[in-house]
Amino acid sequence: MKVKKWLFLPFLGGSSDRERGQRRDRSRSRSRRPSRPENGALVKHESADAFANKGEEELVQDYNAPIRWYMLATLFPLIAGTFGPMASMFNICAIAIPWRLIVDPSSPQSQGEHIDDPRWLVAVNIVSLVIAILANVALLGQMTNRLRFNVASPVTIVGWYISGFIDIALAAVAPSQVPLPADNALATYSQAYYYCIFSGAIYVLLSIMLSCTAWGVWIGNYSSEFKLSLAQRSLMLQTILFLAYVLAAGGVYARVEGWDFLNSVYYIIVTLFTIGFGDFSPETHTGRSLYFPMSVGGIIFVGLIIANIRSLVLESTSVKVSTRLVERMRYKSIKAGSPEDGIVKVRGVLHRDTNAPTELARREKEFEVMREIQAAAAHNNRMIALSMATMAFMILWFIGSVCFWQAEKAVGGNNWSYFEALYFTYTAQLTIGYGDFGPQTNSAKPTFVFWSLIALPTLTVLIGAVGDAVTDFVNWYTVWLGKHAPNVFKILTGMKKRSTVDDTFQEAIEKVGAEIEGSNTNGSGFHNIADIETGRVVPAEITDTAFGHVRLGTVEEAYKPFLMLQAARKAIEHLDEETPRKYTFQEWSWILKLLGEDEATEENHRRVGQPVPENAEVATPVCLSPHQVWSWMGQESPLMSLEEGSEPKWVLKRLMEVLELELKRRGDLHVAKEADITSKEGDR
Incomplete structure (x- = not known):
């Protein structure tokens, strides 16, 4: 079946009701007739056509689809929708002030006198920004299903390629075409120059990612509709609004406090992320008065976006990884054992025999093996999430430290040692911000703004992953204690009658353990509907003699x-x-x-x-x-x-x-x- 290339979806958030119904019908048909088994075990991967017709919820929960397809169809567009507006924000910052600066030696913040830019530099920068904004609008139109794929995708990809190469070219030719005064050792490039480098690099990287997504559409691996839920689609709009809030607040404080616009943007980021180095603070009555609504509104904005990033992006990714892990463990358990003899291999060398004298007992053994596979996959998923979050945190810490270490060696910097850079990065990443160290140079501040926009969500993810891992351990220990509590208490009390406190404590442990195990013996399951132990499909209140000789x-x-x-x-x-x-x-x-x-x-x-x-x-x-x-x-x-x-x-x-x-x-x-x-x- 050839994948339908162009879709026009008329409303925000996904397909129309008719298209959703058609997908459900196709899904029901496929679920009733799975692919033909090979030696009794289903094939490991599904076809590209089947993957292409799945909706966003089906895609996340599809255990047959390779994770790389999910990344191309879902994560890449989501990353582009989040970082595209950020690159445009940096592009605006690259135009906000001149690129060259004579640093004032008495200024602790590397401020000084600006040197005007040539008109052609400003004009080309504006052209780059306009093209990038059009590309962002096209991507937003595609995410909200207002633009077709064949219109929005080329505009976005080509537009960002053009803007990215323009910005990179401007930064590359600046030393020769817009040189610093040779007779002044305090001359340096301003923050705007480094923002231009960041925006160009992000544009090109995002274009490459969306090109990979478009390539997958053209070869038929998935449909042209982004596999995103309504909440995920709204993340791009939330990001745009937050960055607009930062720029607007920066403009207000630049006017009220007399700061450079880019220093004001830096101050807003440090404030909203609750780091508070103290290098910039409002000194006027108006600035301090505006601080109250600005900080409250911005911090709420940050909290909402970070919560969405965790719940929408990472949790759906975790579900996808978890479902894939279950399928891989199931497949390997069957292949590593002797399925023809009813033997499967779970968790390394452990073998499980699914043979039994009765069909009911055999089916129960199969069921318990699947439960064991699910538990092992869930544990591995938590460990993978914890490892990935820890790795991202460490990369941002150590690589960020290298960047700040080198940046502070520039004109106006404090010439930190690498250990001092490590210390500063760690305190900033944990949003502590003592203020004893802070970015001073014109290259360090843009680097910090970009770094902090990535570091804070990463920290949130790490805390969540650690919490999940600790909860997993606590739950396991509670279940173990609940199972063995009677024997433990018997040993401790010497087979004597326990006190009321002991009884209460033991009952509480057993109750918590039963809840975590999902035990339904407390009446919350189907036990109060019918006598499920006997397997009779009759109401629980009806006895064997209630209807006499009726069969x-x-x-x-x-x-x-x-x-x-x-x-x-x-x-x-x-x-x-x-x-x-x-x-x-x-x-x-x-x-x-x-x-x-x-x-x-x-x-x-x-x-x-x-x-x-x-x-x-x-x-x-x-x-x-x-x-x-x-x-x-x-x-x-x-x-x-x-x-x-x-x-x-x-x-x-x-x-x-x-x-x-x-x-x-x-x-x-x-x-x-x-x-x-x-x-x-x-x-x-």
């Missing part, structure tokens, strides 16, 4: 819609739980029986890793024919079916589908029965 199958058939609605109500309650609900095997077995499948029989079941019979077809439950089969360890497993994003959503959706068919069948039977009675009465 159990007749009772189950009569109460089936009633139990479906009760189970759906419980699933809806589970959707609101803070910790994602994970159902036990007993609950899954009962739910599947309610949906028309029996875990105790071999019908519609297969053994993963073993050949599928020729007349059989791998499909997700609920199977629609006797020829459809599935396994807990296959890609068709409910534990792998992440289309709905959680187990309660999967259960709720399947319950509604089966209930719809069941009520339709009962209605047809009732109408047919009434029609038959009416026909017989007419014959009389």
